[in-house]
Amino acid sequence: MNPDALPFDADAMLAGLRDWVECESPTFDPAAVNRMMDLAARALVLAGARIERIAGRMGYGDCVRxxxxxxxxxxxxxxxxxxxxxxxxxxxxxxxxxxRDGNRAWGPGILDMKGGNYLALEAIRQLQRAGARTRLPVTVLFTSDEEVGSPSTRDLIEAEAARHKYVLVPEPARPDGGVVTGRYAIARFNLAATGRPSHAGAALGAGRSAIREMARKLIEIEDLTTDDCTFSVGVVHGGQWVNCVATTCTGEALSMAKRQEDLDHGLTAMLSLRASSNDVQFTVTRGVTRPVWEPDAGCLALYEQARAIAESLGQPIRAQSAGGGSDGNFTGAMGIATLDGLGVAGAGAHTLDEHIEIDSLTYRGKLMAGLLATLD
Incomplete structure (x- = not known):
């Protein structure tokens, strides 16, 4: 089966993808995520799949298998x-x-990762229309909380992956069009500062500001960054009234390392942080963690198969490890042959410039179809 002969149509794919993009689905709005799952489930049923709807947990949306x-x-x-x-x-x-403007299309989530999900489904449909049977059975798993570290779905992901020989992840392509054969370790932390209240106008000196303590610790945390392990504080919430010295302030921090031992050192440093004085309190608790995924022989063999298909399509790809976690961290760390970054090309993920390169819907779709048809 020659994947280049499959009649992928970028304009038709973009029209279908638009419905998914315009169904906004932020992680913390489970009803919105479930509306998106409804669209995906319908498309999968129409493609001939047997659907299982898995109820969301921990306040997150449903999953579809x-x-x-x-x-x-x-x-x-x-x-x-x-x-x-x-x-x-x-x-x-x-x-x-x-x-749409020329070869680019914009929209929330279009790159990360609705475009990749759509081209994966289109690859299945194209193989069906061509009468091409895959050598192995295909399962699709769409989840609902990856952007916050997959706290409610990691066990589902790992259990499902354990029943499979290969895992293909259509997260966005790398900036040079490459694919991902490894990802860095990532840890999240929850931060909490507690001060002492007072009237900010009448008795400022009697209070101890939780916001001030968090500001101190924010700088201390980010100054832990080295070439081997990075630290950033991305969320801070504090105070309620401007005329009150803030009693509480909370935050979230992220650490990333190329090696697990470097992340482990970072974990120790973060969990050792203490309050600046006895007048305030500061605590760090560990959140969700993604393990280091390092490529093994099975992963690299999978990449070589993808590389050969991509070259036949005139779209050579490179293998690379990447920062920014994905659910591929879990399956790759399990030792299951995993290939990530198989989705659309584009830029601006997580920003108001998030966009895709429209023509990548077709050539990346053909790459996906070629993998599905030839893996055994």
Whole structure:
């Protein structure tokens, strides 16, 4: 089967993808995520899949698992894995509407990772229309909380991956068009400062500001950054009334390292942080962690197969490890042959300039189809 002969149509794909992009689905709005899952589930059913809807947990949205009929349904097959939650709150379409200009299209979540999910589904449909049977059974798993570290779905992801031989992840392509064969370790931390209240106008000196303590610690945390392990504080919430010395302030920090031992050292440093004085309190608790995924022989063999297909399409790809976690961290760390970064090309993920290169829907779709058809 020659994937280049499959009639992928970028304009038709973009029209279908638009419906998904305009169904906003931020992680912390489970009802919105579930509306997106409804669209995806319908498309999968129409493609002939058997659907299982998995109820959300911990306040997150549902997941969808889809199995396609296969003569060898009992053998370990291919897991296509993606997420439908985005970082963009409902209403972002006002500032980032779906639009097209030349070979680019914009919209919330279009790159990370609705475009990749859509081309994966289109690859399945194209193989069906061509009468091409995959050598292994194919399962699709769409999840709902990847953008916050997959706290409610990690066990589901790992259990599903353990039943498969390969995992394909259509997260965005690397900036040079490459794919991902490894990812750095990532840890999240919850921060909490507690001060002493007072009237900010009448008795300022009697109070101890939790916001001030958090500001001190923010600088201390980010100054822990080295070439081997980075630290950043991305969320801070504090205070309620401007005329009150703030009693509480909370935050979230992120650490990333190329090696697990470097992340472990970072974990120790973060958990050792203490309050600046006895008048205030400061605590750090560990949040979700993504393990280091380092490429092994199975992963590299999978990449070589993808590389050969990409070269036949005139779109050579490089393998690389990447920062920024994905659910591929989990499956790769399990030792399951995983290939990530198989989604669309583009830029601006998580910003109001998030966009894709439209023609990548077709050539990356063909790459995905070629993998699905030839993996055994």
């Amino acid at each position: 889809a199995s396609f009929p296969h003569a060898r349904a009992d053998v370990p097959g291919i897991l296509l894995m993606g997420h439908f939650d985005t970082v963009h709150p409902v209403g972002t379409l006002a500032a980032l509407p779906f639009r």
